Amino acid sequence: MTFEKFIFYVFAAILVFAAVRVITVRNPVHAALHLVLAFFTTAGLWLLLEAEFLAITLVLVYVGAVMVLFLFVIMMLDVNVAPLKEGFARYLPVALPVAILMLVEMVLVVGSHYFSDERMPAPERHGADYSNTRELGSVLYTDYVYPFEIAAVILLVAIVAAISLTLRRRPDTKYLNPADQVKVRREDRVRVIKMDSESRE
Amino acid sequence: MLENYLPILVFIGIGVVIGAIAIAVGFLLGPHKPDSEKNSPYECGFEAFEDSRMKFDVRYYLVAILFIIFDLEIAFLFPWAIVLEDIGLFGFLAMVLFLGILVIGFIYEWKKGALEWE
Amino acid sequence: MAFVSQAVDRVFKMNVEMMGLQLLLPEIFVLTMACIVLVLDLFLHDRNRVVTYGLSQLTLFGALALVIALADGDSHTAMFGTYVADPMASLAKAFVMLVVFAVFLYSKDYLRQRDLFKGEYYVLGLFGVLGMMVMISAHSYLTLYLGLELLSLSLYAMVAFHRDSGVASEAAMKYFVLGALASGMLLYGMSLIYGITGSLNIAEVAASIGAMAELELALIFALSFVVLGLAFKLGAVPFHMWIPDVYHGAPTCVTLFIGSAPKIAAFAMAMRLLAESLGGVQADWGGMLAILAVLSLAVGNVIAIAQANLKRMLAYSTISHVGFLLLGILSGTVEGYASALFYAITYAIMAAAAFGMIILLSRTGFEADTLEDFKGLNARSPWHAFLMLLVMFSMAGVPPTVGFYAKLAVIQAVVGVDLLWLALVAVFFSIIGAFYYLRVVKLMYFDEPLDSQPLEYGTDMHVAISVNGLAILLLGLFPGALMSACMAAMGL
Numbered sequence A: 001m002t003f004e005k006f007i008f009y010v011f012a013a014i015l016v017f018a019a020v021r022v023i024t025v026r027n028p029v030h031a032a033l034h035l036v037l038a039f040f041t042t043a044g045l046w047l048l049l050e051a052e053f054l055a056i057t058l059v060l061v062y063v064g065a066v067m068v069l070f071l072f073v074i075m076m077l078d079v080n081v082a083p084l085k086e087g088f089a090r091y092l093p094v095a096l097p098v099a100i101l102m103l104v105e106m107v108l109v110v111g112s113h114y115f116s117d118e119r120m121p122a123p124e125r126h127g128a129d130y131s132n133t134r135e136l137g138s139v140l141y142t143d144y145v146y147p148f149e150i151a152a153v154i155l156l157v158a159i160v161a162a163i164s165l166t167l168r169r170r171p172d173t174k175y176l177n178p179a180d181q182v183k184v185r186r187e188d189r190v191r192v193i194k195m196d197s198e199s200r201e
Numbered sequence B: 001m002l003e004n005y006l007p008i009l010v011f012i013g014i015g016v017v018i019g020a021i022a023i024a025v026g027f028l029l030g031p032h033k034p035d036s037e038k039n040s041p042y043e044c045g046f047e048a049f050e051d052s053r054m055k056f057d058v059r060y061y062l063v064a065i066l067f068i069i070f071d072l073e074i075a076f077l078f079p080w081a082i083v084l085e086d087i088g089l090f091g092f093l094a095m096v097l098f099l100g101i102l103v104i105g106f107i108y109e110w111k112k113g114a115l116e117w118e
Numbered sequence C: 001m002a003f004v005s006q007a008v009d010r011v012f013k014m015n016v017e018m019m020g021l022q023l024l025l026p027e028i029f030v031l032t033m034a035c036i037v038l039v040l041d042l043f044l045h046d047r048n049r050v051v052t053y054g055l056s057q058l059t060l061f062g063a064l065a066l067v068i069a070l071a072d073g074d075s076h077t078a079m080f081g082t083y084v085a086d087p088m089a090s091l092a093k094a095f096v097m098l099v100v101f102a103v104f105l106y107s108k109d110y111l112r113q114r115d116l117f118k119g120e121y122y123v124l125g126l127f128g129v130l131g132m133m134v135m136i137s138a139h140s141y142l143t144l145y146l147g148l149e150l151l152s153l154s155l156y157a158m159v160a161f162h163r164d165s166g167v168a169s170e171a172a173m174k175y176f177v178l179g180a181l182a183s184g185m186l187l188y189g190m191s192l193i194y195g196i197t198g199s200l201n202i203a204e205v206a207a208s209i210g211a212m213a214e215l216e217l218a219l220i221f222a223l224s225f226v227v228l229g230l231a232f233k234l235g236a237v238p239f240h241m242w243i244p245d246v247y248h249g250a251p252t253c254v255t256l257f258i259g260s261a262p263k264i265a266a267f268a269m270a271m272r273l274l275a276e277s278l279g280g281v282q283a284d285w286g287g288m289l290a291i292l293a294v295l296s297l298a299v300g301n302v303i304a305i306a307q308a309n310l311k312r313m314l315a316y317s318t319i320s321h322v323g324f325l326l327l328g329i330l331s332g333t334v335e336g337y338a339s340a341l342f343y344a345i346t347y348a349i350m351a352a353a354a355f356g357m358i359i360l361l362s363r364t365g366f367e368a369d370t371l372e373d374f375k376g377l378n379a380r381s382p383w384h385a386f387l388m389l390l391v392m393f394s395m396a397g398v399p400p401t402v403g404f405y406a407k408l409a410v411i412q413a414v415v416g417v418d419l420l421w422l423a424l425v426a427v428f429f430s431i432i433g434a435f436y437y438l439r440v441v442k443l444m445y446f447d448e449p450l451d452s453q454p455l456e457y458g459t460d461m462h463v464a465i466s467v468n469g470l471a472i473l474l475l476g477l478f479p480g481a482l483m484s485a486c487m488a489a490m491g492l
Helices: A003-024 A028-048 A052-077 A088-110 A132-140 A145-166 A178-183 B002-029 B058-112 C002-042 C050-070 C087-113 C119-136 C141-159 C166-197 C202-210 C217-234 C242-249 C252-259 C261-277 C279-305 C310-330 C334-361 C382-396 C402-416 C420-446 C459-477 C480-489
Strands: C076-078 C083-085
Touching: A003 A028, A028 A052, A028 B002, A052 A132, A052 B058, A088 C217, A132 B058, A145 B058, A145 C002, A145 C119, A145 C141, B058 C002, C002 C050, C002 C076, C002 C083, C002 C119, C050 C087, C050 C119, C083 C087, C087 C119, C087 C252, C087 C261, C087 C334, C087 C459, C087 C480, C119 C141, C119 C252, C119 C261, C141 C166, C141 C252, C141 C261, C166 C202, C166 C217, C166 C242, C202 C261, C202 C279, C217 C261, C217 C279, C217 C310, C242 C252, C242 C310, C252 C261, C252 C310, C252 C334, C261 C279, C261 C310, C261 C334, C279 C310, C279 C420, C310 C334, C310 C402, C310 C420, C334 C382, C334 C402, C334 C459, C334 C480, C382 C402, C382 C420, C382 C459, C402 C420, C402 C459
Parallel strands: none
Antiparallel strands: C076 C083
């Protein structure tokens, strides 16, 4: 076994473990943390495929940002742990045969000679000076500029959708507006009144 | 290409080992005499009033999702910055348009007051 | 030297690029206008919100004009082969514009009465239209997928648009989760095809499959995922679960949007994916679609009978119409594709009229979405009862409405490829389906009205729904023009 294969099996084993834990742990926060581990090991596997940019993006965007969102949502929903496990035993007689059948089907298809090494040979390994990010960049902004701009529009729709669905005005809350505080002038706060001094008598 | 990432793998390995050692040493060498009082959570000396997890406001969610959108936008900037010399004016304009579309989103967000924290 | 040749290559590419850009004018126009409407709406006072509506309608009108002006009967690719402008795209886009024009018009009063008259509905609608255009003109799997996501994302947000309605939120949640699952399936299938053929470009995939000495089992494996994702998006049985809940739960104006124009875009997506890129394995996907079609016809028509809610009934009716659409596609002939395009377009027009009638009967604080609400409509407003009669006749396939002609063309195409049993199944279930459509007609004409309030509608609504209803009749009397346009779109 080469060193690379060894690394692959280490990452793959951790990934499968983490993925199983995501759906079996009771506490949703723990499930989210296992998902972080799953993402991280997936990034490792992608790196082995020389998909360097995607691997780093997975860590930056998913581990860094999406998981924060996940945790926020879990906290927001205030998930009650008990009902999550309900019905597990009841659906097991149906779920188990279906799962086994799917597994057998997948093994039959993926294990067949149509996916074998001769038909789908592994691509050449690149040298040390190869940069996957550079390769990606050289087509992303030229050949694939149209999909790239559509991606921007999708992000724009995501902004509009997120704001229009979750933003609520709260006129009843008391809060300070720092801009108003900074802009305040002396005349707004202090009124200097000139009074004639009273004579003594 | 992968040999460039060997140092990172080594770092991950060292990090895991040091973390494991620190916990293991504490566990093995430290005195270990738990009782029910020591194991129970406390809140300033009182019994705990409620679960340590409290409900978050939906506003955090909005902030997080807006952060993700602009985080993704930045992810697109990295390969662009690397190849900017090769892709020339065309690639530059492609990114200008990309950022321009997202600036529209930013204007929307600002004017709607999604950046305010009331 | 290599650097120089690269530079020359790039300059050449950029020229091609510049030449292709004018083909994208409709898309560029819709995007620009959508952004303008979005920003302008921020600065409008609530009482001037009608400006947003007017500009949105103007956008559709302008895009329609651009689509017609640019249609030259030829097929061109642009943007380095990720975009295609061909007769099918022009025809499909033109009808998307027309149908969405009607949708926006019907929605205006409905939104106003419910205090939902906000710019976001129209902006998201315009982005949805842009997504449909991208899908229709896609010449690469990547563009197709992104167009689909742009449309879906807009639709998810529109379903949840009525934030205080629990049913709408539930519908949006179901739609989003199942839609994301289906997108994943579709993407997985596409990625496998990319792995096998080495390209995302539709023409290159087709060429690569054509050049294969023997068919790869892996390709069929990928194909089944693609068909599955497609069936989810179309709402074919057994992937139809989301349709009734979403149609029922969403505000009627959003149901109107989802139920009409996206069907044309979904048809175009099926064409690009199955007929254009995977035409080499037509025998395989034809069989898969046949199962989906028969199940959709059976389940859609039978369950629709049991529905008391009109929106739900129309949802199941959509499922049965999807069955017909699939029949046209699975025949694998040019006549079949043309008949399916005809079916998609006429169905979108019928659906717009049907949901438009529900909106017309609704008023502030009252949703006319049960069958009961249509009782005795003839006594209240004979003209609208007549329009509804046309819509129901057309959906049931009663001559001389256009629905009859659409069904006939599809059945002809199926018989043309010697699949007589499929044609018989389609006719059998259409007859069963006629029952629930004609029940609505019976309720309108032979029952006493439960509701004596006069109908409330504006002049624009009245004119538009009349035109929409009469279009169903006129297209049925003179189907030749649209049919030959559909034939021309498929290259006949």
